[in-house]
Amino acid sequence: MSARHFLSLLDLPSEALENLLVRAIELKKRLKAGQTHAPLSHKTLAMIFDKSSTRTRVSFEAGMIQLGGQALFLSPRDTQFGRGEPIEDSARVLSRMVDAVMIRTYEHDNVTKFAEHSSVPVINGLTDLYHPCQLLADMQTWLEHRGSIRGATVAWVGDGNNMCHSYINAARQFDFRLNIACPEQYSPKTAVLKPAGERIRLVRDAAAAVEQADLVVTDVWASMGQEQEADERLGVFKAYQVNESLMKLASKDALFMHCLPAHRDEEVTEGVLNGPQSVVWDEAENRLHAQKALLELLMS
Numbered sequence: 001m002s003a004r005h006f007l008s009l010l011d012l013p014s015e016a017l018e019n020l021l022v023r024a025i026e027l028k029k030r031l032k033a034g035q036t037h038a039p040l041s042h043k044t045l046a047m048i049f050d051k052s053s054t055r056t057r058v059s060f061e062a063g064m065i066q067l068g069g070q071a072l073f074l075s076p077r078d079t080q081f082g083r084g085e086p087i088e089d090s091a092r093v094l095s096r097m098v099d100a101v102m103i104r105t106y107e108h109d110n111v112t113k114f115a116e117h118s119s120v121p122v123i124n125g126l127t128d129l130y131h132p133c134q135l136l137a138d139m140q141t142w143l144e145h146r147g148s149i150r151g152a153t154v155a156w157v158g159d160g161n162n163m164c165h166s167y168i169n170a171a172r173q174f175d176f177r178l179n180i181a182c183p184e185q186y187s188p189k190t191a192v193l194k195p196a197g198e199r200i201r202l203v204r205d206a207a208a209a210v211e212q213a214d215l216v217v218t219d220v221w222a223s224m225g226q227e228q229e230a231d232e233r234l235g236v237f238k239a240y241q242v243n244e245s246l247m248k249l250a251s252k253d254a255l256f257m258h259c260l261p262a263h264r265d266e267e268v269t270e271g272v273l274n275g276p277q278s279v280v281w282d283e284a285e286n287r288l289h290a291q292k293a294l295l296e297l298l299m300s
Contacts, residue, residue: 042069063288067295104126110127
């Protein structure tokens with residue numbers, strides 16, 4: 001039987017994703033009640049970090065410990081990933097030694113290639129194309145605060161990046177409408193956008209996207225690896241800042257999310273980030289619980 005991988009939200013059926021969110025909330029309650037739950041005893045997760053992260057490392061490592069297993073942190077200095085040894089060979093060898101592999105890297109093709117040659121589950125911890133684990137946390141956060149997201153309107157404001165791509169996939173899987181406001185030269189990839197069909201509305205004006213939206217989401221304007229473009233992007237994205245005036249156009253009880261880290265008073269103002277509509281700290285915490293549910297599903 002081949003291993004089940006999680007490289008994008010499209011790798012699991014919609015029903016399985018919804019069940020996973022319910023399970024994440026159950027695991028969160030168990031943890032806060034002090035209940036021990038160790039279904040992954042003696043299991044090992046290898047975490048390959050070609051691209052660094054605080055939240056991804058801590059949430060996966062803590063999650064494995066809480067589930068009774070262990071996690072191995074492998075930095076670019078510790079592996080031959082994408083450097084010297086072919087990715088196919090790394091996958092064949094590593095998957096004989098551990099029970100699952102999480103990879104956070106740049107090129108999505110590297111994760112896909114690794115998964116094709118791995119005998120154990122492979123999880124996408126982030127690539128330049130998708131960030132599916134963050135969407136699990138976002139959807140769990142919405143479920144906790146508002147119930148089902150089916151039929152809701154979500155506004156994405158900013159860069160048509162990996163997070164935007166994952167929200168497009170989420171619109172397909174969780175059946176909500178997604179308004180995307182971004183500069184033309186920073187639009188999401190057509191290959192990701194087109195299959196979502198009429199669920200997606202692509203506009204150039206942030207106000208048009210946010211008007212009467214139930215959820216407003218943004219991300220940094222220059223991601224890791226794009227630092228040399230930061231000044232240029234700052235000028236292009238000025239009109240896409242999520243501020244108090246923009247949030248007033250959304251639904252009265254709209255929520256605000258950001259995957260963090262946030263650049264205050266660039267893509268979002270301090271007042272919105274720490275305002276009453278913001279659920280970013282719940283969202284950040286839920287990386288732990290959603291990923292525990294995912295690890296349990298793939299590794300049990």
